Amino acid sequence: MADTTEINVFPNGPLRITGNFVIKDGQGKEFDLAGRTTIALCRCGHSANKPFCDGSHARNGFQSVVEARALPPPAPKP
Ligand code: FES
Numbered sequence: 001m002a003d004t005t006e007i008n009v010f011p012n013g014p015l016r017i018t019g020n021f022v023i024k025d026g027q028g029k030e031f032d033l034a035g036r037t038t039i040a041l042c043r044c045g046h047s048a049n050k051p052f053c054d055g056s057h058a059r060n061g062f063q064s065v066v067e068a069r070a071l072p073p074p075a076p077k078p
Pocket of ligand 1: 043
């Protein structure tokens, strides 16, 4: 398995994660990804199989094109 994890923001589509990763639910239980090393996570909110993309973004006309940019420094922790 790859050492790094890469997240690609697809134009008008999902977040594709590739590499070494785990996905957990709100209780910390890990999803069984059946050996997948690449998976797409929904960012449009329309998937019937959240958190995974099921292609609904295309049927719902999801529009979001982003460009890589620098973020401001994180706020100091109290
Ligand atoms: S991004 Fe594909 S269904 Fe939401």
